[in-house]
Each structure stands twice: as C-alpha cells, then as structure tokens.
C-alpha cells in the first residue's frame with residue numbers, strides 16, 4: 691500500500707472496513723477504485739447489511755475513512771463514476787449539491803476532496819486546525835486544546851496525528 695493511500699490514514703476503527711472494501715475494487719488509470727462486487731441501481735457498489743446500514747459501498751468507505759455522514763446528506767463522486775469508492779473522490783453534499791454539480795460538470799472542476807472540511811457539520815477550519823496543532827506543539831494538552839476549540843478529544847487526537855485535515 692502506498693503511503694499516500696487514503697486508507698493508510700483512516701482512523702483505526704475504520705481501517706479494517708476500508709481494507710475489506712478496497713480489496714473488492716480494481717484501480718483504474720484515472721485513479722478510481724472500481725467496485726467489482728454486486729451493484730445496485732445506477733451502478734453503486736452494494737454491500738451486505740452487516741457491512742453498512744445504507745448497503746452502499748461508497749457510503750461505507752466514506753464513513754470508514756473520512757467521517758460520519760450527517761443524516762440527509764449524500765456521498766457525491768467528484769469523478770462522476772458511481773462504481774468508484776476511492777475516498778479521495780468522495781465528498782458529502784445535499785441532493786441539491788448533486789444536481790448543481792451535475793449542471794456544472796464540464797464547466798468547472800470540483801475542488802479536491804478534503805476529509806473533514808467538506809463535512810457540513812465540521813466546526814474546524816483550515817485556520818483553526820493549524821492553530822490547534824500549534825497550541826499542542828507548544829505544550830498545550832490535547833484535552834485542553836479540544837476544549838478551547840469546542841471539539842471532542844478524539845477529533846483533536848485525529849487532528850494532531852494528522853488522521854484528519856491532512857491537507858493543512
């Protein structure tokens with residue numbers, strides 16, 4: 691596995707699911723991880739109920755590697771390939787985003803996916819992530835930094851260990 695492989699950075703809790711999902715894909719020249727297992731509807735990968743409540747492989751992968759999907763949100767493909775489950779090509783958005791995205795295709799390229807900031811409920815921004823890492827580097831306890839920025843201790847751990855917001 692290459693070190694820049696998104697699964698490499700997945701939180702330990704999600705890594706085994708991510709590896710299971712990845713093992714059922716083939717990597718295409720475009721960088722997509724094409725699902726080779728069962729498919730559903732328009733071509734989304736379909737997984738057993740015990741793997742993910744939604745039954746969708748791309749949603750399972752997003753949650754394993756990136757973050758929980760807020761209710762009512764969709765996992766969108768920046769690559770327009772419904773079979774793809776490469777977390778680097780996935781992001782969450784609303785149904786409206788999906789439609790707008792479809793309209794905009796061919797005119798504008800989507801920004802690269804970023805685990806963390808794309809999550810609508812994310813409280814942290816690139817700026818506060820950098821500031822929090824600086825605080826911890828300067829000796830602030832992770833627990834105290836989490837309180838300062840109003841996030842959970844686990845999230846702060848992910849930030850400090852660069853398991854989330856790795857792009858900053």
Ligand SMILES: [Zn+2]
Pocket residue numbers: 721722723769770771774775776779
């Ligand atoms: Zn893709």
